[in-house]
Amino acid sequence: xxxxxxxxxxxxxxxxxxxxxxxxxxxxxxxxxxxxxxxxxxxxxxxxxxxxxxxxxxxxxxxxxxxxxxxxxxxxxxxxxxxxxxxxxxxxxxxxxxxxxxxxxxxxxxxxxxxxxxxxxxxxxxxxxxxxxxxxxxxxxxxxxxxxxxxxxxxxxxxxxxxxxxxxxxxxxxxxxxxxxxxxxxxxxxxxxxxxxxxxxxxxxxxxxxxxxxxxxxxxx
Amino acid sequence: xxxxxxxxxxxxxxxxxxxxxxxxxxxxxxxxxxxxxxxxxxxxxxxxxxxxxxxxxxxxxxxxxxxxxxxxxxxxxxxxxxxxxxxxxxxxxxxxxxxxxxxxxxxxxxxxxxxxxxxxxxxxxxxxxxxxxxxxxxxxxxxxxxxxxxxxxxxxxxxxxxxxxxxxxxxxxxxxxxxxxxxxxxxxxxxxxxxxxxxxxxxxxxxxxxxxxxxxxxxxxxxxxxxxxxxxxxxxxxxxxxxxxxxxxxxxxxxxxxxxxxxxxxxxxxxxxxxxxxxxxxxxxxxxxxxxxxxxxxxxxxxxxxxxxxxxxx
Numbered sequence: 177x178x179x180x181x182x183x184x185x186x187x188x189x190x191x192x193x194x195x196x197x198x199x200x201x202x203x204x205x206x207x208x209x210x211x212x213x214x215x216x217x218x219x220x221x222x223x224x225x226x227x228x229x230x231x232x233x234x235x236x237x238x239x240x241x242x243x244x245x246x247x248x249x250x251x252x253x254x255x256x257x258x259x260x261x262x263x264x265x266x267x268x269x270x271x272x273x274x275x276x277x278x279x280x281x282x283x284x285x286x287x288x289x290x291x292x293x294x295x296x297x298x299x300x301x302x303x304x305x306x307x308x309x310x311x312x313x314x315x316x317x318x319x320x321x322x323x324x325x326x327x328x329x330x331x332x333x334x335x336x337x338x339x340x341x342x343x344x345x346x347x348x349x350x351x352x353x354x355x356x357x358x359x360x361x362x363x364x365x366x367x368x369x370x371x372x373x374x375x376x377x378x379x380x381x382x383x384x385x386x387x388x389x390x391x392x393x394x395x396x397x
Numbered sequence: 398x399x400x401x402x403x404x405x406x407x408x409x410x411x412x413x414x415x416x417x418x419x420x421x422x423x424x425x426x427x428x429x430x431x432x433x434x435x436x437x438x439x440x441x442x443x444x445x446x447x448x449x450x451x452x453x454x455x456x457x458x459x460x461x462x463x464x465x466x467x468x469x470x471x472x473x474x475x476x477x478x479x480x481x482x483x484x485x486x487x488x489x490x491x492x493x494x495x496x497x498x499x500x501x502x503x504x505x506x507x508x509x510x511x512x513x514x515x516x517x518x519x520x521x522x523x524x525x526x527x528x529x530x531x532x533x534x535x536x537x538x539x540x541x542x543x544x545x546x547x548x549x550x551x552x553x554x555x556x557x558x559x560x561x562x563x564x565x566x567x568x569x570x571x572x573x574x575x576x577x578x579x580x581x582x583x584x585x586x587x588x589x590x591x592x593x594x595x596x597x598x599x600x601x602x603x604x605x606x607x608x609x610x611x612x613x614x615x616x617x618x619x620x621x622x623x624x625x626x627x628x629x630x631x632x633x634x635x636x637x638x639x640x641x642x643x644x645x646x647x648x649x650x651x652x653x654x655x656x657x658x659x660x661x662x663x664x665x666x667x668x669x670x671x672x673x674x675x676x677x678x679x680x681x682x683x684x685x686x687x688x689x690x691x692x693x694x695x696x697x698x699x700x701x702x703x704x705x706x707x708x709x710x711x
Contacts, residue, residue: 210473210483210484211468211469211472211473211483211484211680211681212473212483212536212678212680214678214683215536215678272683273678273685274685275684275685277685280673280675280676280685283673283675284673287668288670288671288673289670290670290671340670340671341671343481343534343671344581344582344652344653345481345581347581
């Protein structure tokens with residue numbers, strides 16, 4: 177019970193990240209994956225991967241802006257679940273869709289720019305998933321952080337992948353693009369510093385006013 | 398020296414069904430002459446029996462590919478006037494009014510005329526045509542349509558010598574078609590054919606499928622079906638047909654000129670930035686199959702494009 181109370185947010189992340197897979201399997205079991213199930217599996221795994229990737233990137237700004245420290249430990253599981261869905265997405269493409277037909281797969285990667293950027297994004301997050309363990313974090317030391325900044329390249333590529341594959345209506349991928357762009361802007365050192373400074377000043381102001389108010393808190397006394 | 402891999406040997410049930418298909422094609426060849434559907438294709442002699450596009454037997458097309466399940470044909474529809482979600486189209490279009498319905502045929506013709514739907518059904522005998530439908534998105538179906546060649550209608554209105562193209566327009570009725578309230582696309586849906594393409598016997602105005610009248614999600618009550626072109630050319634719920642001098646700009650040409658050309662012929666050698674055009678997935682199949690030039694109707698339509706560079710005229 178105590179464990180649950182302490183880790184409820186983490187539990188929520190695990191459960192929430194696995195729900196799309198559960199729904200996918202359930203719908204597959206009931207034959208409810210549309211009349212074009214392979215495409216549906218491709219869409220769902222891709223969309224889930226993108227959402228989880230964005231959520232993992234939102235944690236740092238949430239802490240920066242609102243001081244929600246408790247979301248920071250969610251970055252690793254959310255990022256790894258995103259990678260898990262990316263793997264399902266890629267496997268669906270090369271196996272279910274193209275049946276490991278290397279000629280067609282090569283043609284797709286060379287010919288379709290959205291496949292190329294999607295595949296590049298996968299290659300960028302692959303080393304991040306491998307080095308996500310504490311052991312690798314220790315071994316790589318300072319370089320770990322620089323390496324994991326690759327995600328800030330992978331996320332825009334994932335959005336570009338989405339943008340280039342939709343037929344005509346680009347509003348949805350643009351919405352994801354706006355979120356990722358905001359996250360990236362908040363990450364730039366200058367903005368980050370000014371936010372931190374602003375928050376510190378506000379905190380100081382808050383503590384000083386409460387401190388000042390204490391003696392006068394009850395005028396009747 | 399070449400040996401036959403076991404994977405290349407046709408399984409018995411397919412072999413047998415092909416045999417029965419071949420047998421029935423024999424009887425159909427005579428029928429094809431009567432229908433005058435594909436006299437040329439049928440005139441090359443007894444063996445091997447040439448495929449007869451458009452004819453059906455034992456639930457297959459002339460390449461002996463089975464018909465796509467009725468449920469899929471009426472449940473998986475690209476019809477943006479209702480929804481961009483293919484499976485939402487059927488429920489959203491359930492109450493779409495298809496009667497009364499008139500089709501205005503005019504433009505560069507000697508005898509412009511507005512036809513009531515009943516007129517069209519009465520004047521032009523309905524034929525069954527089993528056609529492959531290849532969507533630009535890389536999926537395909539085999540559908541037994543009912544309809545009549547559009548050349549019969551065009552001959553009746555008599556295009557003038559200035560007429561070079563046929564322009565088709567879908568009904569604009571945002572109160573019944575929620576997708577038309579979305580200003581993202583330039584409604585109404587417009588499509589076009591070159592006059593000689595429209596005169597080709599394979600091009601039909603479809604009024605039904607699987608022996609029943611068209612349902613709204615399939616473009617009721619009247620739609621175009623041009624099987625050698627990507628599906629979006631086969632415009633639905635037509636209210637206006639005009640003979641014109643210049644190639645009409647279709648909705649998709651306006652939405653993405655670099656991706657959608659006027660011709661939009663099925664062509665595995667002309668790539669699209671998003672979808673594989675060299676292969677396709679038949680709805681109901683799990684794997685992919687190679688896409689055929691002109692969707693397998695080269696014998697009937699390749700002549701329309703002789704001397705044209707199909708890569709620039711995409």
